[in-house]
Amino acid sequence: MSNPHTSLTLPNPLPLDSGQALACVEMAYETYGTLNADKSNAILICHALTGDQYVASTHPITGKPGWWERMVGPGKPIDTDRFHVICANVIGSCLGSTGPQSPASDGEPYAMRFPVITIRDMVRGLVAMLDAMGIAQLHTVVGGSMGGMQALSLAANWPDRAGRVLAIATTARHSAQNIAFHEVGRQAIMADPHWCGGDYYGEESAPDAGLAVARMAAHITYLSEEGLTEKFGRRLQDRDAKTFGFDADFQVESYLRYQGSGFTRRFDANSYLYITRAMDYFDIAEEHGGTLAKAFAGTPARFCLVSFDSDWLYPTAESRHVVHALNAAGAPVSFVELSAPFGHDSFLLDVPALDRVVKGFLDG
Amino acid sequence: MSNPHTSLTLPNPLPLDSGQALACVEMAYETYGTLNADKSNAILICHALTGDQYVASTHPITGKPGWWERMVGPGKPIDTDRFHVICANVIGSCLGSTGPQSPASDGEPYAMRFPVITIRDMVRGLVAMLDAMGIAQLHTVVGGSMGGMQALSLAANWPDRAGRVLAIATTARHSAQNIAFHEVGRQAIMADPHWCGGDYYGEESAPDAGLAVARMAAHITYLSEEGLTEKFGRRLQDRDAKTFGFDADFQVESYLRYQGSGFTRRFDANSYLYITRAMDYFDIAEEHGGTLAKAFAGTPARFCLVSFDSDWLYPTAESRHVVHALNAAGAPVSFVELSAPFGHDSFLLDVPALDRVVKGFLDG
Numbered sequence A, B: 001m002s003n004p005h006t007s008l009t010l011p012n013p014l015p016l017d018s019g020q021a022l023a024c025v026e027m028a029y030e031t032y033g034t035l036n037a038d039k040s041n042a043i044l045i046c047h048a049l050t051g052d053q054y055v056a057s058t059h060p061i062t063g064k065p066g067w068w069e070r071m072v073g074p075g076k077p078i079d080t081d082r083f084h085v086i087c088a089n090v091i092g093s094c095l096g097s098t099g100p101q102s103p104a105s106d107g108e109p110y111a112m113r114f115p116v117i118t119i120r121d122m123v124r125g126l127v128a129m130l131d132a133m134g135i136a137q138l139h140t141v142v143g144g145s146m147g148g149m150q151a152l153s154l155a156a157n158w159p160d161r162a163g164r165v166l167a168i169a170t171t172a173r174h175s176a177q178n179i180a181f182h183e184v185g186r187q188a189i190m191a192d193p194h195w196c197g198g199d200y201y202g203e204e205s206a207p208d209a210g211l212a213v214a215r216m217a218a219h220i221t222y223l224s225e226e227g228l229t230e231k232f233g234r235r236l237q238d239r240d241a242k243t244f245g246f247d248a249d250f251q252v253e254s255y256l257r258y259q260g261s262g263f264t265r266r267f268d269a270n271s272y273l274y275i276t277r278a279m280d281y282f283d284i285a286e287e288h289g290g291t292l293a294k295a296f297a298g299t300p301a302r303f304c305l306v307s308f309d310s311d312w313l314y315p316t317a318e319s320r321h322v323v324h325a326l327n328a329a330g331a332p333v334s335f336v337e338l339s340a341p342f343g344h345d346s347f348l349l350d351v352p353a354l355d356r357v358v359k360g361f362l363d364g
Helices: A119-133 A146-157 A176-191 A193-198 A208-222 A225-231 A251-264 A269-281 A316-328 A343-348 A352-363 B119-133 B146-157 B176-191 B193-198 B208-222 B225-231 B251-264 B269-281 B316-328 B343-348 B352-363
Strands: A007-009 A026-032 A042-046 A084-088 A138-144 A162-168 A302-308 A333-338 B007-009 B026-032 B042-046 B084-088 B138-144 B162-168 B302-308 B333-338
Touching (some): A042 A119, A084 A119, A119 A146, A138 A146, A176 B176, A176 B251, A193 A208, A208 A251, A208 A269, A225 A251, A225 B176, A251 B176, A302 A316, A302 A352, A333 A352, B026 B119, B042 B119, B084 B119, B138 B146, B138 B352, B176 B193, B176 B208, B176 B269, B208 B343, B302 B316, B302 B343, B302 B352, B316 B333
Parallel strands (some): A042 A084, A138 A162, A302 A333, B042 B084
Antiparallel strands (some): A026 A084, B007 B026, B026 B084
């Protein structure tokens, strides 16, 4: 199977937190801007749960612009005239890096034989990719949401690999509520008879209905109650009165259905299972003897944490928890809670204050 | 089909907001305490989405105690030594009142031929039942969550039928976020191939998997983030370490799965579709020219509204919105926000302050 994405193959098997190892790991990535002679201007952008490496270039399946074009490009806050920006698809995902749909040693897709991975395993893959690229230290590692988890994990476990760490709308551990929402999504996928225990590759049907429900449930958590009210309220969809039926009478229903069905065209259900599992397992303190400050002890990096006041998925208290640990570890850290109406998704949307914070942190 | 529940048949067809009418409506109900000679001591308790008439008696399917035994009984806040308490299964539900699984005129279950109903239609059924019982005016109508919607709807549309109105953890309209969560549940049910367009009665399988996912998603909204953290946190379920698999490693996963599967044994998937639809359609102001105060103009009833500080499904602002409308309508109203850690479900749980408020309002 040829990989239609730009990628490199890691030279060594990747050891995993489970004790297993992943052989022949493919890392699919995109880069923007030019790496300077001493390789000191590289910025690694880590993507979120359903994100990918197409941070500032057209998505090959949807044809849509990159997911962070507003932030990354010439003259933009993450300025590709100045920085060499790298973004790779995480292992477990489905845009060219090794994941459940990749062939195992027997040539058949791993499906559910793929090992359960962690956020640290994802970062281990990214670090091995940086090794292969000859990049010893990043100027900055940046990420929002699950990308922020990776940025924090890199700082905690490979402290010499990034001079600066910018973690946006994220947390150092998944809460019971976070796990609960993910479990609903996984159960929706696994309840879909087309899931077939994960062995649906090459079959006529994939578990699209289950995956769409999972996406719909998750999508609500990405938005704020206020944002939903402002955007949709109780407005009806292309009709003057309720139909007294089960069609999408309300705009918010129509929107959610669209989000669900669109998602299934670009994402793999098994990848959704594996990546949500990795996020639920995420707890940096637990990896470091139960104390978050210990995870960051002696880190030479500078940190910037950003939260959004309307984000109820990873609320400000989660960022503050990280900041307190960094303070206890004596690490230089700046922290700002930005006001934005878009909930968790604020990090992806038009929030000029975020642009200023990002630019300021990279310039400073 | 004989009805194993206590019930009465309404003498006339029930007109519905859709313009349709429902013939031969069965109302299944339970009563507690004795109706006095002038029939002035009746309290109607309205149940929530997945509730039923077994408010203070053993549930015939689960064998569990009534859902509000802590509140209703001899010497309890709703004192059955003093009051005649009535609780009826709402139309559209599945515990003996007419709903999607009831036979239509052709003898076959309605399934999706059942008309889409509204909260006002449910109350219309309850009022017709009270007529049949010869109860002209209730001492009090009480309800939490969807039960509170019915209490408010009765006050707005049949203002002479209740002297007091006690509405707990509720709202006068469903928000975009409320609708969104319900739509996820409906899509989960409809995506289940055993749903078969609603025609699963008498078949070997019902859409249990979809209904369980719907229940799981909804259940998260009934609890608070803080409550989930306190109750489960990131604690593992009967194991010392993560399994690196997709079993329920975390207690919160195990709990949600249990909630989902238990629910399917006592509830009908089509009823879930119809009742969530009724709730999403709910907007008392819209029914009364767009102004909530108009809905309550000239009401002779006394009101008491109760909200909980950890309820993010129907937050305090929604109760306050009702209180402002009642103030504008000149109705006597008391309002209290109680502090309780259990989220929306607080109205069902051990919150002694709620007991005092309920008792005080009935005594006062």
